[in-house]
Amino acid sequence: MAALSCKKDNYNGPSITLQGRITYKGEAINVSAKDVTFELWEPGWGKNGAITVNVNEDGSYSALLFNGNYKLIIPPSQGPFRSVLNNETNSDTVRLQLNGNRTMDIEVMPYYMVRTPQFLLTGTAVSATCKLEKIITDVNAKDIENVFLYLNQTAFVDGTNYIARVGIAGSDITDPDHVSLNVEVPANTSANGSTGDQGYIFARIGVKIAGVEDMLFSPVQKIDL
Amino acid sequence: MRKHILIISSLLIFILACNKDSDFLNTAPKDILTDDAVWKSEDLTLSVLADLYNRYPEQQTITNWAEYTNFDEAFPSEAGNYWRTKQVDYPYDWWNLWDYGYFRDLNLFVKKCRAAEQLSADVRNRFVSEARFLRAALYFEEVKRMGGVPLILEPMEYNFSGDPAYLQHARAKESDIYDFVIAEMDTIKAILPDDAGIKSRATKGVALAMQARAALYAASIAKYGASTPTVSLAGGEVGISADKSTAYYTKALAAAQEIISSGKYSLYKKKTDDLQDNFASLFYDKSNNPEVIFAQDFKLKSGKVEDWTLNNQPWSSAEEQQGGRVNPSLNLAQLYEKLDNTYSPFVTNAGSDYVYYNNPLDIFAGRDARLGGTIILPGTKFKGVPLDIWAGVMYWKGGQYNIITGDNFGDQDSIPVAGAPKSSQVVGADGPVDGLQFSAQTGFYVRKFMDQTVGSGQIGTRSEVWWVRYRYAEVLLNAAEAAFELGQNDVAATYINQVRERAGFTIPLTTVTFDRIVHERRVELAFEGHELFDNKRWRLAHKIWNGETISAADLVTNIGKADKVNTMIYGLWPYKVYNPGNANDGKWVYKIVKPSNVTAAHRFKLGNYYSQIGSDILSNNPKLIKNPNQ
Numbered sequence: 044m045a046a047l048s049c050k051k052d053n054y055n056g057p058s059i060t061l062q063g064r065i066t067y068k069g070e071a072i073n074v075s076a077k078d079v080t081f082e083l084w085e086p087g088w089g090k091n092g093a094i095t096v097n098v099n100e101d102g103s104y105s106a107l108l109f110n111g112n113y114k115l116i117i118p119p120s121q122g123p124f125r126s127v128l129n130n131e132t133n134s135d136t137v138r139l140q141l142n143g144n145r146t147m148d149i150e151v152m153p154y155y156m157v158r159t160p161q162f163l164l165t166g167t168a169v170s171a172t173c174k175l176e177k178i179i180t181d182v183n184a185k186d187i188e189n190v191f192l193y194l195n196q197t198a199f200v201d202g203t204n205y206i207a208r209v210g211i212a213g214s215d216i217t218d219p220d221h222v223s224l225n226v227e228v229p230a231n232t233s234a235n236g237s238t239g240d241q242g243y244i245f246a247r248i249g250v251k252i253a254g255v256e257d258m259l260f261s262p263v264q265k266i267d268l
Numbered sequence: 269m270r271k272h273i274l275i276i277s278s279l280l281i282f283i284l285a286c287n288k289d290s291d292f293l294n295t296a297p298k299d300i301l302t303d304d305a306v307w308k309s310e311d312l313t314l315s316v317l318a319d320l321y322n323r324y325p326e327q328q329t330i331t332n333w334a335e336y337t338n339f340d341e342a343f344p345s346e347a348g349n350y351w352r353t354k355q356v357d358y359p360y361d362w363w364n365l366w367d368y369g370y371f372r373d374l375n376l377f378v379k380k381c382r383a384a385e386q387l388s389a390d391v392r393n394r395f396v397s398e399a400r401f402l403r404a405a406l407y408f409e410e411v412k413r414m415g416g417v418p419l420i421l422e423p424m425e426y427n428f429s430g431d432p433a434y435l436q437h438a439r440a441k442e443s444d445i446y447d448f449v450i451a452e453m454d455t456i457k458a459i460l461p462d463d464a465g466i467k468s469r470a471t472k473g474v475a476l477a478m479q480a481r482a483a484l485y486a487a488s489i490a491k492y493g494a495s496t497p498t499v500s501l502a503g504g505e506v507g508i509s510a511d512k513s514t515a516y517y518t519k520a521l522a523a524a525q526e527i528i529s530s531g532k533y534s535l536y537k538k539k540t541d542d543l544q545d546n547f548a549s550l551f552y553d554k555s556n557n558p559e560v561i562f563a564q565d566f567k568l569k570s571g572k573v574e575d576w577t578l579n580n581q582p583w584s585s586a587e588e589q590q591g592g593r594v595n596p597s598l599n600l601a602q603l604y605e606k607l608d609n610t611y612s613p614f615v616t617n618a619g620s621d622y623v624y625y626n627n628p629l630d631i632f633a634g635r636d637a638r639l640g641g642t643i644i645l646p647g648t649k650f651k652g653v654p655l656d657i658w659a660g661v662m663y664w665k666g667g668q669y670n671i672i673t674g675d676n677f678g679d680q681d682s683i684p685v686a687g688a689p690k691s692s693q694v695v696g697a698d699g700p701v702d703g704l705q706f707s708a709q710t711g712f713y714v715r716k717f718m719d720q721t722v723g724s725g726q727i728g729t730r731s732e733v734w735w736v737r738y739r740y741a742e743v744l745l746n747a748a749e750a751a752f753e754l755g756q757n758d759v760a761a762t763y764i765n766q767v768r769e770r771a772g773f774t775i776p777l778t779t780v781t782f783d784r785i786v787h788e789r790r791v792e793l794a795f796e797g798h799e800l801f802d803n804k805r806w807r808l809a810h811k812i813w814n815g816e817t818i819s820a821a822d823l824v825t826n827i828g829k830a831d832k833v834n835t836m837i838y839g840l841w842p843y844k845v846y847n848p849g850n851a852n853d854g855k856w857v858y859k860i861v862k863p864s865n866v867t868a869a870h871r872f873k874l875g876n877y878y879s880q881i882g883s884d885i886l887s888n889n890p891k892l893i894k895n896p897n898q
Contacts, residue, residue, distance in 0.1 A: 202816070203871055
């Protein structure tokens with residue numbers, strides 16, 4: 044009985060890996076962990092439902108799938124960027140044929156890019172400088188609402204995961220080529236409750252763009268204390 | 269004798285078995301009522317209606333305590349619910365509601381009851397109007413959570429043709445649903461009884477109250493939706509254009525004023541010698557309550573009882589080994605103003621030293637009576653038993669205060685000071701003990717809707733305190749908000765001051781601001797299910813729950829600001845001072861603490877404004893479109 048029932052109804056799981064990064068001109072766009080997603084649709088089945096793929100904080104993604112023909116869509120509310128027009132479909136939909144593992148970068152148009160971020164520990168404070176390059180300058184251009192410097196004990200550093208942060212309003216930035224921020228490292232930098240201080244910390248610059256929910260980030264930088 | 273029984277039973281078998289075979293299939297069912305039977309009997313029709321009333325949609329209610337702990341009003345003091353203060357994001361499909369089964373039953377009721385000629389016209393019209401009221405209530409709840417939904421007013425039948433496309437309807441505009449609710453109330457208010465004594469069935473009063481609330485929601489979505497342009501859909505399924513706000517506010521004010529000028533309802537003021545007690549009684553006094561307009565009623569020994577008191581009773585007077593689940597936050601408690609109309613955090617420190625209070629209740633003195641009416645404070649009593657809320661003993665040793673505490677209710681220990689008793693109580697019988705479920709982990713228990721009756725905390729008895737869905741004070745606040753938005757500041761002040769006067773304020777407000785409107789609703793209507801939907805319609809939800817960590821210093825600044833960030837729950841813990849020979853010995857000090865189970869800052873994303881429509885629903889009906897930002 045047990046032997047019989049264990050055969051036909053078991054299917055193999057998905058085994059094809061689709062991976063890559065969300066990029067602008069080949070450079071990965073850093074976002075906050077777990078916040079940015081895109082959708083894969085596989086038409087032709089009875090029921091419609093998207094496969095949601097999460098983008099990692101460094102802009103990379105991966106998904107385990109079956110071979111087949113998919114459509115890739117980045118919902119308009121996702122990410123600090125806009126989709127680019129796909130020439131094949133003449134929309135933002137990207138056709139995707141999977142026939143074995145595939146690595147594919149998804150090119151998008153970010154509102155801004157954080158260029159040349161530099162972090163420096165001076166005494167008990169971390170200072171950061173960067174250049175904010177405005178990429179979208181046409182009618183869809185958006186202003187910067189805030190720029191933040193975040194510190195956290197773990198490599199997950201973003202708008203909800205931080206132990207210290209400092210921010211400046213976009214209207215107070217006089218020169219986007221030279222944005223600098225300075226934040227004090229908290230006395231207690233342990234990742235495990237109140238004991239066992241660790242000798243390092245992670246820092247990251249985040250940009251909140253007006254009218255865009257997901258923030259844009261610099262890569263995470265580990266700083267030895 | 270046995271022989272006789274045998275003969276009789278075989279005879280019976282013979283007789284029963286000899287019925288005609290065809291009659292066997294025609295036996296009238298004994299366990300269900302048929303349409304023919306129901307629609308000619310007033311009583312049976314009423315039972316059908318009672319079932320429909322029983323399915324009234326709700327989110328936060330006293331029969332669903334944990335929902336109160338999702339935001340910032342209260343902390344969940346139950347081990348299985350700590351995740352609520354540990355998750356950052358609200359899932360997009362929370363609060364979703366797609367109850368077309370209920371709509372179908374309501375539509376069937378309306379259709380069949382209209383055709384029930386054997387009922388007298390008066391009875392029939394009232395029943396139909398009540399079902400229309402419930403249907404509008406469900407549409408209102410749908411539009412609050414999902415935005416515009418398909419507006420189906422007739423029961424639909426499938427013709428088995430293999431093509432269900434004609435049953436698939438597109439979503440109506442958000443404003444269409446609000447217009448429908450408002451128009452339905454205009455029609456049925458003339459038919460429903462105009463009797464303030466009826467609380468658990470639809471009346472003219474609740475029809476107007478729902479109309480005022482719905483019009484106010486639509487108006488504020490039109491006005492404040494302009495600040496979140498991405499929360500909208502091109503077809504108007506989500507979002508209402510800003511130019512409609514004035515008409516909706518006018519309608520809301522007119523409906524509220526119709527209730528006010530009818531004089532049938534008034535604020536509850538039976539116990540004016542103790543305003544805190546008065547405010548608490550408003551929710552459990554079911555005899556001639558002039559304020560309650562519409563409630564879900566309960567009755568002891570009928571099977572329909574509720575367990576709010578069982579779930580939330582203080583440990584010191586608990587009638588079972590449980591209680592204390594909903595712990596109101598300090599964030600909420602400090603919103604209650606001082607009687608001179610100013611906001612102030614509770615004073616815990618004077619410079620680098622603590623402030624010493626003779627009595628644990630002193631720190632809360634001179635405040636809005638609704639503070640003590642809504643929250644059980646340290647130093648008060650419940651069911652005649654004094655509360656025992658204190659987190660530990662602060663003893664003076666080595667030139668500083670040290671804390672000794674226990675890890676269970678009312679633990680004993682010895683204070684490590686020479687001359688101290690060998691064993692004494694070091695923590696209150698109600699806690700707070702951090703992480704101990706059922707203890708007052710914020711230093712507070714909830715009082716609103718709590719039943720004073722003996723037995724209300726027993727599993728075998730429970731409580732018959734009702735759940736108030738609409739009451740007069742909300743009508744006044746709705747009128748005040750609508751008048752304020754229409755620029756009638758004096759009118760707004762008159763209404764808001766009536767509510768504040770009942771809470772013990774003697775200095776009336778002269779001007780009303782948006783912050784004041786928001787504030788007054790938060791303190792008056794706490795634990796009544798308004799929190800989420802108010803913040804949604806004002807488009808404040810993504811600002812106050814923005815995912816940013818708040819510190820104790822952040823907590824006590826900007827009190828009373830509508831858009832103050834409120835992502836993490838804090839508590840206020842009393843400590844007993846042990847310092848024999850010192851003037852402060854035996855006094856009380858307070859500390860602001862964040863319970864260790866509050867680890868995440870809540871974040872309400874733009875995609876949370878309208879809940880997600882399930883992919884099964886979308887896939888069954890291709891005419892539906894998704895909600896924005898998800």
